[in-house]
Amino acid sequence: MDTYLLDQFAAYQRAKNLSENTIRNRRSILSGLSTAVGSPFAEMTLGDLRLRIGRPDIAAGSRRTERGAMIAFFTFLCEDGIRTDNPAARLAPVEAPKGEPRPFTREQVDAMLTSGAYKRTRAMILVGYYQGFRVSSIARVHGHDVDLTAMTIRTVGKGGKVRTLPLHPVIADLAKHMPPDTWWFPARKGASGHIRGAAVTNLITRAKKRAGIRDPDLTPHSLRHAFGTDLVEEGVDIRVVKELMMHESLATTQIYTGVSARRKQEGIRTLPAREIPRQSGRGARIAA
Structure with missing residues (x-):
């Protein structure tokens, strides 16, 4: 049944003209959710979704992506009458730090x-x-x-x-x-x-x-x-x-x-170079 729902969700997204890359990524996220929770999508709770997103060793950006996939999928289930409630709608927004570019030189x-x-x-x-x-x-x-x-x-x-x-x-x-x-x-x-x-x-x-x-x-x-x-x-x-x-x-x-x-x-290279003294000069000042 869950495989059927994922297939239907893929068709739903194509009808909205979403990219195949987005469709594949979301399917991978939802398949991982299904495996981790071990219960049908129709029976998953808000707590199940929180545990999945809140697992350790996952980047903030990935948490945000997974949350978006869950919201889209469970919204689809509600629209198609598979569920009457949307547990993903109550997932808190993910606070992610502002990204910085990681360019090749x-x-x-x-x-x-x-x-x-x-x-x-x-x-x-x-x-x-x-x-x-x-x-x-x-x-x-x-x-x-x-x-x-x-x-x-x-x-x-x-x-x-x-x-x-x-x-x-x-x-x-x-x-x-x-x-x-x-x-x-x-x-x-x-x-x-x-x-x-x-x-x-x-x-x-x-x-x-x-x-x-x-x-x-x-x-x-x-x-x-x-x-x-x-x-x-x-x-x-x-x-x-x-x-x-x-x-x-x-x-x-x-x-x-x-x-x-x-x-x-x-x-930093605009600061002019200067010779590094070999001695502190302390002895010369004392003698003076």
Whole structure:
């Protein structure tokens, strides 16, 4: 029965034009909930949901994501008459600290591109950095999305919204060497369609490791953070950055306006160097 409800919830979300990535993520969250609680969705209580979200060793952002999935799912169950109450509606909001960008440096991007990664992995890295795409958007780039005359690229953002964005010249040059009439990154082993976002994550992560980048906070999504950070560094208006990153709210884009590590390094180096004395000079003052 619960599998049937998850299938129906997936159809409900597709009817609302939500992205397949969102649908898959929510299904994974709800499947984990079902396994952890051990009772049918129709019988779960507010306490069950709180225990699941309140488990230790889970990041605040993940708690917030899981809460959103539960609210959406149990709202659907009420709308379809499976339940008369919505226990998720009483879940308290999750207090999450303001996020900070975790960007790759330009030197790290160069290192990944020259780390021995294959052609298609290098192409993924370039699309992530020069267009600021999430891994799910990188995975589904199609030759028909690229217009070299208008210098635009089409993609699907969060919420299933189709966006047409300016095409960076580096990606325009890349497009000349990519399939013009099919997926840039087709699925492997005879499967149809494009690869999954998880496959993009795995390939870029391998390139990161080959480049000797060990920082665990740097992930394939950090290419997108590098895109936003470097645009702000170059003086691009924050409202333009918002549109290029397909953010719904300017508040989301504001995290990129903080002072970067590079500027902090440049700032501290402006203090002039001085010779460090070998002796304290205390004896000379006493003698005087």
